Amino acid sequence: MTLDVIHFYRPTDPWGELSNFAPYPLLIDAVEWPTSEHLFQASKFADTPYAEEIRRAPNPMEAARLGRDHTRGMRRDWYGVRDAVMKKALLAKFTQHGDLRALLLSTGDALLVEHTKNDRYWGDGGDGSGRNRLGLLLMEVREQLRVAAS
Ligand SMILES: Nc1nc(O)c(N)c(N[C@@H]2O[C@H](COP(=O)(O)O)[C@@H](O)[C@H]2O)n1
Numbered sequence: 387m388t389l390d391v392i393h394f395y396r397p398t399d400p401w402g403e404l405s406n407f408a409p410y411p412l413l414i415d416a417v418e419w420p421t422s423e424h425l426f427q428a429s430k431f432a433d434t435p436y437a438e439e440i441r442r443a444p445n446p447m448e449a450a451r452l453g454r455d456h457t458r459g460m461r462r463d464w465y466g467v468r469d470a471v472m473k474k475a476l477l478a479k480f481t482q483h484g485d486l487r488a489l490l491l492s493t494g495d496a497l498l499v500e501h502t503k504n505d506r507y508w509g510d511g512g513d514g515s516g517r518n519r520l521g522l523l524l525m526e527v528r529e530q531l532r533v534a535a536s
Contacts, residue, residue, distance in 0.1 A: 390496035395509070403489055404498065404524060407446040410486060412478045421446045422475040427453025429471045430460045469519060472508075476527045490528050491535070498524045 394401035397408040406423040419425040423446035428437040436458050443449035452458075461467075480486050498521040503512025508520040 390494070391499060392493055392496045393499050393501035395500060395502045403486055405500070406475070406479075406520070407450075409446075410479055410483050412475070412482055414478060417441070421449070422479045424449040425475045425478070426472055429475075430464055431458060432461060434459070469523065472520065473523050473526065476523055477530070480527055480531060487531055490524065491531055493528065497521070498528075 392401050392404075394404040396402055397405045402408055403410070406426060407421060409421060412419045412422060412425055414425065419428075419441060420443075424441055424443060427449045428440040430453050431437040431440070436452075440449050440452045443452055480490050499518050500509035500520040501512065502509040505511070506516035508516075508518075510516040510518045510521070
């Protein structure tokens with residue numbers, strides 16, 4: 387038996403909807419976030435004016451640039467909570483958009499991989515040596531959606 391593998395990275399490429407940079411807004415506690423990337427990056431600076439600045443960033447790339455400025459007083463427990471924050475953002479994204487939920491479920495049991503040499507934690511590092519945490523969390527969300535639909 388072969389395992390299907392789905393690579394994704396750029397929002398405009400096939401399966402790009404799986405990227406946090408894909409343009410799907412989220413509503414959290416009556417506040418709108420333009421993309422899951424905006425929400426994820428702002429969560430590093432939760433409840434600060436800088437988080438709001440990130441929420442208002444004109445695009446996800448700019449949100450990521452702002453969020454990666456570690457001179458801005460990122461929350462101290464960030465590396466302990468970032469996976470949980472990412473999972474929450476993904477759950478919001480894939481439950482608030484029915485078309486995305488269907489897309490994720492349509493991947494079946496395929497291995498989902500954020501394929502990029504730019505990221506060895508969330509992605510596969512380009513050569514499979516990365517941890518692919520984003521792909522693994524997407525598969526967890528897929529399983530939760532599957533159970534909820536059954
Ligand atoms: N488009 C893009 N460019 C990069 O350089 C990246 N590392 C990623 N990966 C995404 O970046 C987010 C996490 O960023 P942090 O490095 O933790 O601030 C996350 O959405 C990854 O999927 N994407």
